[in-house]
Amino acid sequence: MSDARDAGDADGFRAAPFLSAIAIGTAGGAVFAWLGLPLPWMLGAMTSTTVAAMAGIPLSMPSWLRGGCVTVLGVMLGASFTPAVVAQMAEWWITIAALFGWALASGGLGWAYFARVARFDRVTAFFSASPGGLNEMTLVGAQLGGDERTISLVHATRVFITVFAIPFWFRFHDALAAPAAGRGHVDLLSVGLEDYAILAACAAVGTIVAAKLRMPAATVIGPMFLSAAVHLAGVTESAPPTLVIFAAQVVIGSTLGCRFVGFSPMAAGRTIAHACVVGSMMIAVTVATSLALSRVADVSVPSILLGFAPGGLAEMSLVAIALAADAAFVATHHIVRIVIVVLCAPLLFRYLARGR
Numbered sequence: 331m332s333d334a335r336d337a338g339d340a341d342g343f344r345a346a347p348f349l350s351a352i353a354i355g356t357a358g359g360a361v362f363a364w365l366g367l368p369l370p371w372m373l374g375a376m377t378s379t380t381v382a383a384m385a386g387i388p389l390s391m392p393s394w395l396r397g398g399c400v401t402v403l404g405v406m407l408g409a410s411f412t413p414a415v416v417a418q419m420a421e422w423w424i425t426i427a428a429l430f431g432w433a434l435a436s437g438g439l440g441w442a443y444f445a446r447v448a449r450f451d452r453v454t455a456f457f458s459a460s461p462g463g464l465n466e467m468t469l470v471g472a473q474l475g476g477d478e479r480t481i482s483l484v485h486a487t488r489v490f491i492t493v494f495a496i497p498f499w500f501r502f503h504d505a506l507a508a509p510a511a512g513r514g515h516v517d518l519l520s521v522g523l524e525d526y527a528i529l530a531a532c533a534a535v536g537t538i539v540a541a542k543l544r545m546p547a548a549t550v551i552g553p554m555f556l557s558a559a560v561h562l563a564g565v566t567e568s569a570p571p572t573l574v575i576f577a578a579q580v581v582i583g584s585t586l587g588c589r590f591v592g593f594s595p596m597a598a599g600r601t602i603a604h605a606c607v608v609g610s611m612m613i614a615v616t617v618a619t620s621l622a623l624s625r626v627a628d629v630s631v632p633s634i635l636l637g638f639a640p641g642g643l644a645e646m647s648l649v650a651i652a653l654a655a656d657a658a659f660v661a662t663h664h665i666v667r668i669v670i671v672v673l674c675a676p677l678l679f680r681y682l683a684r685g686r
Contacts, residue, residue, distance in 0.1 A: 347390035354378045354389070355584030359576075368497035369652045371576045372583035372645070376490065379587025384595050391585040397549045399578035400644050401533035402570050404550040407647055408532065408557020409569045410657040416562065422659065424627040425634060428619065429667055432638055436461055436615045437671075440608040448604040450480065456679050458484040458605075461612065461640045462671030463546060464589075470676050480601055486589040487605035492613060492641035493586070497649055500632065516571045525568035532557040546668050547643050554661060575651075582644055612640040629659065637663035 358378025362370030383389050440459030444450045450458060457471030464485040472478035521529075533553045540552025560566060595602075620634040627634070633656045639646050643664040650660035 344390045347388040348392065350382070350387060351379055351389040351391050351584045351588055352580070354382050354387075355580045355587065359580050359583070368501045369579070369649055372579035372648055373494055373497065375580045375583030376493065376586050379584045380490065380590050381587075383587055383590040384593065386594070389584075389588045389591050391581065391588045396581055396585045397537075398533075399581040400549040401537050401553045402574055402578045403582075403644055403647060404536065404553030405529050405532050405557040406570050406575065406651065407550070407657055407661045408554040408559075409561050410651075410661075411558035411562060413562060415656070415658045419658075419662070421628055422662065425623055425629060425637065425663065426666055428623055429638070429663060429670060432615065432619050433461055433667065433670055433674075435619075436612040436640060437675075439611050439615065443608050443611070444484075444604065447607075448601075451476070452683075453679075454480050456682075457481050457675065459608065460671050460675040461488075461667065462675060463668050464489065464642065466546060466668075466672050467675070474676075474679065482589070483593060483598055483601050484605040484608070486586065487602050488609040488612065488640055489642045489645060490586060491606055491609045492639050493645045493649065495613065496636070496639055496641070496646075497653070500653055516569055518571045518573055521568045521571055525566050528560060528566045529557070529568065529570060532560055546672050547665065550643055550647070550661075551665055579648060582648065586642075586645070609640065616640065630656075633659050636660045638667075643668060 355375030355378060358374035358376075359371035360374070362374030362377070367373065379389060437459050440461075441456050444455035444458050445452060448455070453471060453474050453476035457467045457474075457476050458481050460467050464482065467485060468478055468482045471481045536552030536554070536556035537549050538552070539556075540548035545551050590598075593602075616635060616638045619638055620631050623629070623634050624631045632653070633650075636646055636650045636653070636655050637660045639649075641649070643661065646664055647657060647661045649655075650657040
């Protein structure tokens with residue numbers, strides 16, 4: 331198990347590194363918020379903890395805490411599935427089908443680069459380039475003989491630059507500007523105790539059921555589906571309070587930064603540089619795909635771009651919520667992407683290996 335994964339998803343609890351991560355992440359979020367930067371609490375926490383991790387400061391974020399915060403995000407995403415959105419989902423088949431081509435194009439380009447330019451071994455190159463979940467691709471790649479540390483670092487870097495670059499792109503590029511206004515502020519006291527109980531049940535029960543069914547990204551998918559059902563049935567109209575969402579952003583951003591613990595800029599510089607190149611290539615493919623699909627699908631370019639962006643499900647869903655984009659569309663497409671890659675990547679690799 332690599333140091334980066336241990337740091338970001340530590341099963342044990344170490345008080346001092348944990349408190350350091352929370353304090354540094356919160357301070358980074360506050361600075362980004364003071365500067366008026368986009369998605370400040372996640373991007374600020376992500377940036378400050380990454381710098382601290384690269385500087386050798388001991389940081390740790392327990393996996394159960396990130397999982398708990400991700401369930402909050404799942405519940406909030408579920409509230410985005412209104413009857414109007416559900417009625418519109420049948421029209422998403424064009425963009426969902428295009429995910430297969432996008433995954434092959436972006437993953438193929440990344441594989442060729444890692445194999446021919448970066449000179450990774452073929453297992454490490456393949457699973458470093460596969461645009462799936464960080465944990466899933468690292469685990470499968472390691473089982474097949476790849477370099478676990480390299481795969482983990484490449485995916486962490488890809489998610490970092492994607493999550494960091496796209497909100498700034500929307501902020502400063504008028505041609506692809508998303509709506510500036512975010513969701514309305516929800517106070518802690520504006521949600522009743524009964525609604526809190528319902529939302530908490532969606533988070534807990536949804537996660538347990540999804541885990542039992544062995545769904546990928548169970549902490550997001552389970553609560554999202556159950557929350558969507560509850561909101562569509564009219565059981566509640568409440569969403570998690572804004573302060574809770576900000577806290578979740580700090581934890582999720584700090585977790586990504588903690589993944590760089592154990593990697594010094596000098597030792598990991600070459601791998602990070604190659605990962606930045608491939609991540610930029612994937613973003614370029616995503617932009618081109620979004621512009622092309624917007625001509626044939628009745629979906630805005632910002633929504634397609636966020637739905638196809640090679641970032642993490644939790645992170646890109648938070649970006650969609652912050653930019654007031656179609657969060658249900660974005661989350662659905664990232665779930666489909668993860669399922670496609672997790673199911674198909676090992677099979678495709680074995681097929682190509684036999685051909686070789």
